[in-house]
Amino acid sequence: MNETVILTNLFPTPWEPGRGTFNLQAFTHLAGRRPLRVMVPVEWPTWLRRRPAPPPLPAGLAGRVDWFPYWYPPRVGRALHPLGLLASLAAARPGRLLRRPAALLASWAYPDAVAGAWLAALWRVPLVVKVHGSDLNLMATGGLHRPQIRFALRRAAGVLAVSEALAGEARSLGAAPDRIRVIYNGVDTARFQPGDRRQARQALGLAPGRRVLLFVGNLKDSKGCQDLLAAFARVAAAQPRVDLHYVGNGPESDSLADRAASLGIGERVHLHGGRPHTELGQWFNAANWTALPSHAEGVPNCLLESMACGTPVVASRVGGIPEVVPDEAGILHPPRREEELAAALEEAMGRRWDRPRIASHAAGFDWATNARETDALLSRATGTGEEFQTS
Numbered sequence: 001m002n003e004t005v006i007l008t009n010l011f012p013t014p015w016e017p018g019r020g021t022f023n024l025q026a027f028t029h030l031a032g033r034r035p036l037r038v039m040v041p042v043e044w045p046t047w048l049r050r051r052p053a054p055p056p057l058p059a060g061l062a063g064r065v066d067w068f069p070y071w072y073p074p075r076v077g078r079a080l081h082p083l084g085l086l087a088s089l090a091a092a093r094p095g096r097l098l099r100r101p102a103a104l105l106a107s108w109a110y111p112d113a114v115a116g117a118w119l120a121a122l123w124r125v126p127l128v129v130k131v132h133g134s135d136l137n138l139m140a141t142g143g144l145h146r147p148q149i150r151f152a153l154r155r156a157a158g159v160l161a162v163s164e165a166l167a168g169e170a171r172s173l174g175a176a177p178d179r180i181r182v183i184y185n186g187v188d189t190a191r192f193q194p195g196d197r198r199q200a201r202q203a204l205g206l207a208p209g210r211r212v213l214l215f216v217g218n219l220k221d222s223k224g225c226q227d228l229l230a231a232f233a234r235v236a237a238a239q240p241r242v243d244l245h246y247v248g249n250g251p252e253s254d255s256l257a258d259r260a261a262s263l264g265i266g267e268r269v270h271l272h273g274g275r276p277h278t279e280l281g282q283w284f285n286a287a288n289w290t291a292l293p294s295h296a297e298g299v300p301n302c303l304l305e306s307m308a309c310g311t312p313v314v315a316s317r318v319g320g321i322p323e324v325v326p327d328e329a330g331i332l333h334p335p336r337r338e339e340e341l342a343a344a345l346e347e348a349m350g351r352r353w354d355r356p357r358i359a360s361h362a363a364g365f366d367w368a369t370n371a372r373e374t375d376a377l378l379s380r381a382t383g384t385g386e387e388f389q390t391s
Contacts, residue, residue, distance in 0.1 A: 002100070003035040003064075004378060007089075007116050008107035010132065011040045013067055017055035021277040022185050022301045023107055024061075029186075029371035031060030034378065037101065039093070041070035041085055041112075068092035079144035082114035089119070101125055103382050105160075106152070109135035110145050113152040126157035126381040129175075133162070133298025133319055134222070136169040150174045157381035160374060162298045163320020181377050184324065185301050186367030192281050192308035194359050200286040211242045213345070214287035214311075216280060216302040217294075219250030219271075224293030224316060227338055229256055231293070233263045234342035239349055242268075247283055249274040284309035289348050291315070295335045299324055307362035310355030314344050324365070329358045 006027060010020030027036060038061065047069040057065060069092055072084035090097055100123050106116030107130040120127035129152060140149045153159060153175040160183050161167040167180050198208075206212065213232065217223050225246065232244045246256065246269070253271055260269035275283065280302075284290060290306035290313045297319035304324065306313050313330035315321050322332060331351075333344040 002102040003037045004103045004105060005096075005101040006036060006038045006105045006107060007041075007112050007119070008038070008105075008130075009041050009043075009070075009112060010108050011038060011065070012055045013040060013042055013046075014052045014054045015042070015046050015049060018274055018277055024057075025188060025367050026185065026370055026374070028058045028060050029367040030374055031064070033371055033375040034102075036061065036064055038065045039089065039096070040065060040067045041088060042067050044069050044071050045074075066093065066096075079148070082111035082118070082148060085111045085115040086118055089115075097122070103128060103157075103378050105130060105378065108132060109149045109152065110139045113156075114148045117152040117155045120155070127152070127155055128158040128160060128378055128381050129153060129156045130160040131162070131166050131170060131298070133166065133300075134296055136166055136173070137296040137298075137319060138222070140169070140173060146173070158377045160377055163323055165320045165323070166298055181373065183370055183373045183377070184320075184365050185299055185304065186365050186370040187301065187304040187308045187362055188367065189308055189363050191278070192284065192305045192362075194310035194355050195281070195285040197285055200282045203282055204286055206245075206286055207243070209241070211239075211349075212287045212289075213242055213244045214247065214283060214290045214306075215245070215292065216247045216283065216290065216306075217292060217300070219246060219248050219252040219256065221252060222295045223250075224295060224335065224341075225250070225252050225256060226259070227293045227336065227341055228291050229259060229263070229269065230338045231341040231345055232269070233265055234338070235345050235349070236265050236268060238346070242288075242349065244269045245283075245287070246271045247273075247275050247280070280305060281309060284311050287311050289314055289345075291345070292321075293333070293335065293341050294318060294321075297321055303330075304362055304365050307358050310353075310359040312348060312351075312353045312358060314341070314348050316341075326361060328354065329361050 010023050070088045103126045104120045105128045106113040113129040140146045150173045159170050159175045159180045167182050219225050260266045284306045292315045299320040307329050316335040317332040331344045333340045
């Protein structure tokens with residue numbers, strides 16, 4: 001079987017080894033079912049920095065991941081980014097264009113899927129587009145991105161949506177309903193499972209006798225990290241034993257520290273920076289609750305991983321989150337509403353949670369099923385698999 005080429009910026013790189021770890025896990029399992037070649041564009045400002053050692057890759061992907069520089073004009077011409085991506089691939093790996101794969105899977109709508117549509121046409125192979133969340137919820141809302149994303153989705157032989165909500169967005173953009181398949185991400189239950197909270201806190205050097213409210217993700221405004229700080233300030237006086245811990249990097253990091261100090265809760269807000277994905281199981285087990293008040297989402301894996309550890313979640317009612325967080329595993333609230341987020345935190349902090357029941361629910365999302373269904377979608381796109389029911 002010819003290899004399937006995957007084009008995606010959502011994948012670990014030497015500079016960002018924690019980037020797109022959900023795709024690393026998904027494609028590792030998929031590689032057990034079909035040969036893959038993963039092409040990862042790296043934005044040129046990052047590429048020009050000193051290159052660290054590449055991240056370790058599992059056996060199925062070792063030697064099958066190719067990072068290449070992605071050139072585009074800074075701050076202008078964003079509508080031309082797909083063309084820049086295609087030109088960058090041709091310049092960096094011209095031999096790759098001469099080798100026709102079995103299919104092309106583009107994982108992220110813009111610019112990856114748009115460039116992928118042109119590349120699939122050049123190769124005359126089927127295109128499958130995987131959509132994740134913000135690539136449709138935010139990037140496809142207007143401007144010149146929307147018609148380009150619509151073009152790619154209409155050209156696609158298959159569309160993989162990580163939630164029913166995203167499948168609906170894909171349909172509204174013109175994707176053929178009979179080509180859309182909802183395939184939820186999985187969770188590695190060998191790494192994310194209930195553990196001893198005291199031991200996890202000791203291993204992470206967290207203060208004993210405190211309760212932990214945890215945020216894991218990019219520290220950017222759209223993830224609701226500032227909303228969470230404001231809501232925590234509202235409940236901090238009534239919850240004197242609770243501290244807020246942020247795990248992640250991003251542009252809001254310095255602002256969060258400064259704002260926490262100005263709110264008088266600086267000693268109770270801790271920013272730990274980005275941590276390896278292999279360490280996150282300890283963080284979720286150390287936490288009493290995980291919060292993710294995003295403004296837009298697909299299905300964030302940090303929520304699945306938290307629940308797999310038996311840790312309840314407080315999250316915004318957006319995207320596919322309501323599809324994967326039942327009442328017994330968490331509390332949902334409207335996005336961008338600090339007062340209602342604060343009320344949700346108070347409710348979570350006052351409720352008795354059944355950790356085994358939460359973990360059992362999350363165990364239903366597994367990477368083996370994800371790989372089997374993704375492989376079936378690719379087989380159907382290439383004309384070698386059976387039909388499936390419309391999502």
